[in-house]
Amino acid sequence: MGPTRSLLGPIGLTLFLLAVDAAISMGLVSSMVSFLHHNGRGPFAVASPDASPFLLAGEPVNFVANHGHTTNAAGGTALIVVGLGGSIALWLERRERNKWDRSSSFFRIWTVLVLLSLLLTMAALIYTLAETAKTGGQAIDIAVARMYSHPSKYPDGRWTPENWYAAVLDLPLASANQRRVISGNLTIMRAWRWNLVALFILGFVLLALVVLEVLGMRKRGLQPVAMMDTLTTPLKRVDV
Numbered sequence: 001m002g003p004t005r006s007l008l009g010p011i012g013l014t015l016f017l018l019a020v021d022a023a024i025s026m027g028l029v030s031s032m033v034s035f036l037h038h039n040g041r042g043p044f045a046v047a048s049p050d051a052s053p054f055l056l057a058g059e060p061v062n063f064v065a066n067h068g069h070t071t072n073a074a075g076g077t078a079l080i081v082v083g084l085g086g087s088i089a090l091w092l093e094r095r096e097r098n099k100w101d102r103s104s105s106f107f108r109i110w111t112v113l114v115l116l117s118l119l120l121t122m123a124a125l126i127y128t129l130a131e132t133a134k135t136g137g138q139a140i141d142i143a144v145a146r147m148y149s150h151p152s153k154y155p156d157g158r159w160t161p162e163n164w165y166a167a168v169l170d171l172p173l174a175s176a177n178q179r180r181v182i183s184g185n186l187t188i189m190r191a192w193r194w195n196l197v198a199l200f201i202l203g204f205v206l207l208a209l210v211v212l213e214v215l216g217m218r219k220r221g222l223q224p225v226a227m228m229d230t231l232t233t234p235l236k237r238v239d240v
C-alpha cells in the first residue's frame with residue numbers, strides 16, 4: 001500500500017476558518033452585551049391607542065444569560081486553544097516531518113484539545129437552543145407591564161435576551177428609533193445563536209481531519225517524539 005496523503009493542508013485551512021468563525025462569535029456576543037448595558041436597558045415608552053402611555057424597563061426580572069457566557073467560553077477556547085495552539089502544532093509538525101521524518105507529540109496532545117473544544121461548543125449549542133426553546137413563545141402581558149412599569153421590572157416568566165426583545169417589539173412602542181435599534185440588535189442575537197451551528201460543524205470537520213491524519217501517521221510509520229525533543233533538539237541530527 002502506498003503512503004496516505006498528508007492532511008496538514010486541509011487541517012490548516014479548516015483551522016483558519018474555525019478561528020475566524022470563533023472571532024465572529026465572540027464579536028457578536030460582545031456586541032449583544034454592549035447593547036444590554038446601553039440602549040437595551042431602556043426604558044421603552046409603550047403607547048397603546050386606548051390607554052395612557054407608560055415606560056417599560058429594558059430588562060425583565062428573570063433574565064437568562066448563562067448560555068451567553070458558555071458561548072463566549074466556547075468561542076475563546078476555539079480561538080486560542082484550537083486556533084493559536086493549532087498553528088503552533090502544525091508548524092512544529094511540518095518542521096519535524098521535513099527535518100527528521102518523524103512526528104511531534106505536540107500534535108497528538110493538540111488533537112485531544114480539539115476534541116475538548118468541540119465538546120464545549122456542543123454544550124454551548126445545546127444549552128443555547130434549549131434555553132431559547134424553553135423561554136420561547138411567550139408574550140409580554142401589557143396590563144402586567146403597565147402595573148410594573150419603570151423603574152420596576154416585568155416580573156413574569158424567564159427570558160433569554162433574544163426572546164425578551166422579540167416580545168418587546170410586539171408591543172406598540174412609541175419611538176420608531178428605539179424599535180429600529182432593538183430590531184437591529186435582535187438580528188445580532190439570532191446571528192450568534194446560528195453561528196454556533198457553524199462553529200460546531202467546523203470543529204467537527206477539524207476533529208475528523210486531525211484524527212484521520214493521526215491514523216495516517218501510524219500507517220506511514222511516522223514515529224512521534226516527546227515534547228522535549230521537539231522543543232530542545234531542533235539542530236542535532238539523531239542517527240537511527
Ligand SMILES: *[C@@H]1O[C@H](CO)[C@@H](O)[C@H](O)[C@H]1NC(C)=O
Pocket residue numbers: 034035036038039040180181182183184185
Ligand atoms: C445595537 O444597539 C446599539 C446601542 O446599544 C446601537 O448603537 C446599534 O446601532 C444597534 N445595532 C444595530 C445593528 O441596530
